[in-house]
Amino acid sequence: MKKFNEEHEWVSLDGDIATIGVSKYAVNQLGDITFVELPEIGDEVSAGDSVVFVESVKAASDVYSPLSGSVEEVNEALLDTPEILNEDPNANWILKIKITAKEEFDSLMDEASYEEYIKTL
């Protein structure tokens, strides 16, 4: 099950490994993504930290980690083909982190709440 934060990242959890991407809404706001700066494996992150930096034709934007933990894996395909985020933001993840606080995941919005949330923007 995917959960979302207010900064438009999605997370799915498998054991203590969280897979993180950006929502369709975020991608539509950014437009064509041209560059993704990924963190190093092993980087420690706290929920709310900027963990990824994305440039699009129109703009540049930080991606904030929805959860705390350490970076376990990054999607290196994004270095040469960042446009896959535009093509399918739900399938194409950005990074995986080994989480340290499961309750942070529980407090995120479910998909229905997130859909309601973006209607208010």
Next chain:
Amino acid sequence: MAENLLNTALHQKHIALGATNVSFCGWDMPVQYDSIIKEHGYCRQEAALFDTSHMGEFFFEGDVRSSGINEATTVNIDILAVGKCKYGFLLNESGGVIDDLIIYRLAENKLMIIVNASGIENDYKTIASRLNSGSLKDNSLEFSKIDIQGPKSKEILQSYFNDINLDDMGFFSFKETKIFDEYCLLSRTGYTGEIGFEIYVYNDMANKVWDALVKDGAKPAGLGARDALRLEMGYSLYGNDLTEDISPLEANLAMFVNLKRDFIGRNALLKQKEEGVKRLLIPFKTSSRRSARKDFVVMQNNEKIGFVTSGGFSPILGVGVGLAMVDVAKFDENKEFELSDERSSIKASKATLPFIKKG
């Protein structure tokens, strides 16, 4: 909406096409319909259609030599043949660019002057103040401007103009003709680097022309694609690369200015030329997919030596490209430099224009 924005005659088309609109110089304009990169590709590979009706159209009637119009801008209208147009600048006394413009010689004593949307009011006042005879009218709100640009633009457009062979129209030439039996000025110009035409019609014809060209295969493209296209050619954008503080010499556009004849701002340019410009607009390429944007600082040898005036991603090259104003005395053009803001530092080097070679 807080601002009271103007809509072009094609506004409903943009809404129907699902455009993302932005406020641009007082106009509500489409920045993209679907994807800037896709729309950029339509123009490079097929034919793209742009609504640029926000631009201004002035009409001058009077004697070119004695009215003051020939000294009002850098364009030497006196040697411009009827049926031709020329790019140039409206300068202040210090040689700074009030606007860049294109002047069309419609007849011996009749001109059309195309200016940027941002400059309509001020340009009109400035040009009018430099005239001692003749009449200048601002008809901007009566005209729509539709640009068709790209390798297929000629074949799409040809069927509408039975009396003109589009192959015979040279770059920066135009015809006053008819489309659907109504007035049309067809100009072999553009802002993309592709073969293309700019079509001026009265507002009530805009939708008919737009629909016909879309039906024939031209694909709508927004201002985002237009910006990416012009940047790949290194064309200046007023407000970014040209301002009242930047002269054509500093903008590396000396080839568009003939300093041997008189015009307002000439003395300042002559002085600049004699002393040598202290800063110069240079084209740059980043060494990655990263793009520097307007106002990024140019750093070389740990010193701030300039600023980015325009920057973005080139879909053709797959790297960032742009223009930066650098301090001539400090800049080493053979050495890499960094383009920085608070968040990023991007490696770049000097390039040559155009960034992409056409034809």
